[in-house]
Amino acid sequence: MEKELEGRNVNLPKLHGAHVPHRKNTAGCAPVRMPVPASVTIPMSMHIGAPAVPTVKVGETVKVGQLIAAPGGFVSSPVYASVSGKVKKIDDMLMSTGRFMKAVTIEADGEQQVLETLAPPDVTDLASFLNAVRDSGVVGLGGAGFPTAVKLSVKDLKQVEAVIINGAECEPYVTSDTRTMLDDADWIRQGIELLQKYMQVPRVIIGIENNKPQCVKTMSDMAAKLKNVEVKALPPLYPQGGEKVLIYNTTGRIVPEGKLPLDAGAIVINCTTLAAIAKYVATGMPLVEKVVTVDGSAVKEPRNVIAPIGASMQSLFDFCGGFREEPRKVLYGGPMMGIAVPNTEFPVMKNTNAILALGEKDAVLPEPTACIRCGRCVDACPLNLMPAAIEAAYNRRDVDKLRALHANLCMECGCCSFACPAKRMLVQTNKLAKGLIMADNAKKKAEAEEKAKKAREKAGKEAAVK
Amino acid sequence: MNELRVSVSPHLRGPRTTQNIMLDVLIALCPAFIASVILFGWRSILLTAVSAAACVACEYIWERLMKKPVTVGDLSAVVTGVLLAFNVPASMPVWELIVGDIVAIVCVKMLFGGIGCNFVNPALVGRVVMFFSFTGDMTNYQFPSVTAGRVDALSSATPLAAIRAGELNWDYFGRLLLGTHGGVLGETCAIALIAGGVYLCVRKVIKPIIPLAYLGSTLVFGWIFGSSQPVLAVFSGGLLLGAIFMATDYVTSPTTNLGKLVFGLGCGLLTAMMRTFASSAGAVTFSILLMNLVVPYINDLTAPKPFGGVEAK
Numbered sequence: 203m204e205k206e207l208e209g210r211n212v213n214l215p216k217l218h219g220a221h222v223p224h225r226k227n228t229a230g231c232a233p234v235r236m237p238v239p240a241s242v243t244i245p246m247s248m249h250i251g252a253p254a255v256p257t258v259k260v261g262e263t264v265k266v267g268q269l270i271a272a273p274g275g276f277v278s279s280p281v282y283a284s285v286s287g288k289v290k291k292i293d294d295m296l297m298s299t300g301r302f303m304k305a306v307t308i309e310a311d312g313e314q315q316v317l318e319t320l321a322p323p324d325v326t327d328l329a330s331f332l333n334a335v336r337d338s339g340v341v342g343l344g345g346a347g348f349p350t351a352v353k354l355s356v357k358d359l360k361q362v363e364a365v366i367i368n369g370a371e372c373e374p375y376v377t378s379d380t381r382t383m384l385d386d387a388d389w390i391r392q393g394i395e396l397l398q399k400y401m402q403v404p405r406v407i408i409g410i411e412n413n414k415p416q417c418v419k420t421m422s423d424m425a426a427k428l429k430n431v432e433v434k435a436l437p438p439l440y441p442q443g444g445e446k447v448l449i450y451n452t453t454g455r456i457v458p459e460g461k462l463p464l465d466a467g468a469i470v471i472n473c474t475t476l477a478a479i480a481k482y483v484a485t486g487m488p489l490v491e492k493v494v495t496v497d498g499s500a501v502k503e504p505r506n507v508i509a510p511i512g513a514s515m516q517s518l519f520d521f522c523g524g525f526r527e528e529p530r531k532v533l534y535g536g537p538m539m540g541i542a543v544p545n546t547e548f549p550v551m552k553n554t555n556a557i558l559a560l561g562e563k564d565a566v567l568p569e570p571t572a573c574i575r576c577g578r579c580v581d582a583c584p585l586n587l588m589p590a591a592i593e594a595a596y597n598r599r600d601v602d603k604l605r606a607l608h609a610n611l612c613m614e615c616g617c618c619s620f621a622c623p624a625k626r627m628l629v630q631t632n633k634l635a636k637g638l639i640m641a642d643n644a645k646k647k648a649e650a651e652e653k654a655k656k657a658r659e660k661a662g663k664e665a666a667v668k
Numbered sequence: 669m670n671e672l673r674v675s676v677s678p679h680l681r682g683p684r685t686t687q688n689i690m691l692d693v694l695i696a697l698c699p700a701f702i703a704s705v706i707l708f709g710w711r712s713i714l715l716t717a718v719s720a721a722a723c724v725a726c727e728y729i730w731e732r733l734m735k736k737p738v739t740v741g742d743l744s745a746v747v748t749g750v751l752l753a754f755n756v757p758a759s760m761p762v763w764e765l766i767v768g769d770i771v772a773i774v775c776v777k778m779l780f781g782g783i784g785c786n787f788v789n790p791a792l793v794g795r796v797v798m799f800f801s802f803t804g805d806m807t808n809y810q811f812p813s814v815t816a817g818r819v820d821a822l823s824s825a826t827p828l829a830a831i832r833a834g835e836l837n838w839d840y841f842g843r844l845l846l847g848t849h850g851g852v853l854g855e856t857c858a859i860a861l862i863a864g865g866v867y868l869c870v871r872k873v874i875k876p877i878i879p880l881a882y883l884g885s886t887l888v889f890g891w892i893f894g895s896s897q898p899v900l901a902v903f904s905g906g907l908l909l910g911a912i913f914m915a916t917d918y919v920t921s922p923t924t925n926l927g928k929l930v931f932g933l934g935c936g937l938l939t940a941m942m943r944t945f946a947s948s949a950g951a952v953t954f955s956i957l958l959m960n961l962v963v964p965y966i967n968d969l970t971a972p973k974p975f976g977g978v979e980a981k
Contacts (some may be wrong), residue, residue: 222680374680390793446976459978531673537680544674565673566682571742573783574686577923583974588923607972616678623684623785630676 214454217447217584219439220617224413225374225497233381233493233506236521238312242285242512244270245305249341250348251277256306261546262289265317265467265485270306273336279349279552280339284490284510298534298541298548305549308512322486331400331483338482339489339552344368344379344443344472344534349551350479353469354401363467365403367394367476369410369417370436370443373536376556379491381506382474382638383410383417386423389484393476394431396483406431407452408473411437416668420626440538441615445470447584459611474555495548496522498558500529509550515557516546519587523602530565533558537614568625579618579628589618589628596635599640609635686783686898690743692873696864697750697913703728703847703857708758712853715756716764720749722766726773727782736782736911744783751791751913754854755906755953757800758810764802768794788960789920792953799950807949809850827904828948834896836904844903855909865912874916877925881932882911882939889940907939910952920960927963927970934959 224485238380247253252275256265264283287310295305323334336351356362367390371379397403406428408421412435425431433453436442436482446457449620455466463470478489490511497504502523509518515532519525533540534548535556550557579589588607609632618628704712723745750766764831772794780786799806809826822830822840827849830836843849847857855861868874883902890898901907915921915935922931938955942948 300809321977450975456976458976459974461976467894529672531675531679533679538678540677540679542672542674542677542679544672546672555766560679567673567675568681571686571739572782574689574784574918575923576689576742576918578684580923580972585972586972586977608977611974611977616680619678620682621684622682623686623689625681625685627676629678633676 206451212510214233214450217439217450218582218586218617219441219447219584220441220582220620222372222374222620226377226380226413226494227375228497228504228506229377229380229414231381231505232282232385233378233508236345236507236513236518238298238310238314238510239517241287241290241307241309242510243305243307243549244281244284244512245295245297245303245431245549245551246271246274246281247297247303248281248347248511248553249279250346251275251279251352253303254278254281254633256292256304258283258289258292260289260291263287264289264308264407265315267317267320267490269579270308277349277352277569280337280342280488282339282488282490283308284512286313287311290627295312297521298543305604316487320486321648322484323482325396325400325483328400331396331525334483335479337488338479340475340478340482341489341658342472343475343478343492343553343555345539345553345555347551349469350475354473356401356464356469361467362401362403362469364405364407364453364469365397365401366448366468366470367406367408368443368445368448369408369414369421369473369474370448371414372411372438372440372443373538373540373556375497375558376495376536378506378555379473379497380414381493382418382477383414384420385475386474387475388419389480390421390473391424391428391480392484393430393480394428396480398428398430404430408433409436409442409448409452410434411436411442440574440617441482441584441613444584444613444615446613459608473535477582488550489503492550492552492554494518494554495556496558497556499561499564500527502526511552514547514549515543518550518557519546519559525559529559530562531560533560537564538620539567539614570626572625573626574625576623578621582617582621584615584617587612587618589622590626592635593626593628593631596631596638601638602659604635610639612636672829683777686742686744689873690747692868692871693747693913694750696867696871697747697754697854699860699863700857700909701750701855703860704754704758704853707847707856708810708853711758713754715758715760715762715853716750716753718762719753719765719769720746722769723749723752723773726770727778730774730778731782739783742783742949742965745773745777748777748791749796751854751909752794754909755791755852756806756931757808757852759808760805761802764798764805767801767882768798771797771815781936784919786919787916787955787963789917792957795953796950796957799953809852811850812848812856816963822865826850827900828943831895831901832899833949836897836900838900839898841903844900852906855906858903858908861908861912862935865908868912868916871956874912875925878916878921878930878932878935879911881929882915882935883907885933885936886911886939887936890943893944895939895940895944901943905943905948906952910956911935914952914954915959920963921965922966922970924967924970924972929965930966930970931959931963934962 254271256271258270265286268283290307290309294302342348422433457466612632727745772790776790776793845858935955942951
């Protein structure tokens, strides 16, 4: 294992992927702060895990950086006010997942008064560092939204052989991580130093797609000032930034099915996430704003916007000059894994790295035709799955075959659907296939429990007879 | 603003469509078509056009009768039609060719569920049916006008027959490349077929694995089995047409690279065996059809290993 970590073994087989267009139109746009919106709506769940619990009441006055919701469990994250003003309502809102979630709406006074009591946290050891990470409200900002404090809460620090900083940013259009690497290199440096100091991370690898030579250079210059930090320029093959893909391409290690990166000795942290942690430790300002790439064929002036969390998508589009054509599809995130929303009132969340508005041409939903078994999906899948076979098995509702095909491994990166000439909805089917496996597992579990219960009852009766 | 579309990711699709893949195949067939017109005259145009039209008509009528969506726009029927025409001699009566088209499209393709569902290559089955139904017309090989009046190994027999008789030597290599010898419409001009194959590979419509494995193994096994001209045999008969355009049919060839290699080697072994020990006519056709039948097994045995996959206990 030690030897493998010496670097990506050139003899390792290369993973597949898709040559997606880059469209990094906004890479040169330094982020611009948008004016304070009239109001912000901040959902209580902008992370994976238990929703946060509101700690403010309607009518209460809040300031920037003030806690408005406390973590609702261990796997959760606190939420802070991103504007100063008055809490207007705490109500259910429809999320992009189709579920309702509690959200705090704050009417901004436009003054952006910062909470006076904000102060850098007292970080002296691992426990206080992890507390600070938790209090920062930082979650996986690359899109996943997994609470970073939970990710860093490792039982045994020796397990962490390498921390991989994800600067791949393989999604088309999105350039917010690019801007972090260019503009916030120093925050990333401080973040690395924190990891090295409190978590004794022996090795830090920064993985960047080599279509961002400026980022590679900036990060290399920064890494040169530190010990045990290296930059790996990776080929721009989507999904280079996928966790398992990045671990493999930087260390040669494979995360086994159903296991965590830590089982392969690695932790992956997005570069913007790390910078946000460092900012909090140094200044005491929690995560209240995000650099968001606003782009897409319907946007008049694509650019990177510094937006308060909770600002509506519409307010960001307005700041970017409005629309050049009627938008037909609006996305959270990039076009490969982004989530389409039904209107532009959805808020910027912690893990929002981009919002895209696509015009008619880019929003066409292609009509699926029959599979011609060309094998392009198999050639595109980074995890060596057989998407067309999974689709066929799902259509037969053949759960055993789906298991044999490892449908659960799928990370829904979209390469198969992208490559498919018949325009089949392979990712959609794979999501359904996972659901089918999950339902079957639950059913089997219930049946096993029922059987065990009956066996117990029977044993009890027999004992009673005797 | 009230008409936003919501769909599952990805929201970006690649440029390839079934239609533009089939169009690329047709473009790749163009050099061989032009060569056939030059070599065999205007009947080549007639047969190719009629065959393509008949295939499209069969698919269209079938789908209308069965009340299914019409899919002739994907051009796959055109490809089948052109390939079938390439497999008949220039003197073939038109109606016999149409019988082949009907068999290919209706019996092999549509009855099994249309594009993507046939388990053997439609054009090859169409050819087999014509071969056994109209053996005389199917083997009435025409000779290009440029060979008229010459008396040599290629003026009366096809190159394969000449190889079997031990009469072919390297002096004829140039003629094999140019196609100035007897045979069916689309198979004679090696240069044109290779050009089409290179185009398909460059456009990434096919991978070169199957053609190279097929041609290479035919050569090697031909040599092992004692063919008088194993190298020239590669450029003779329907081998190039079959290896480049028939064996690479997506539906009836394996998915993975390893599978494709196995498939190509199998085709080559069978072809060399049949050409040596049985009849040279139809060796390529039957080799590919036989290998088509084992594709599901090849696919099962060469399935890729999922990345990080753990086998269930």
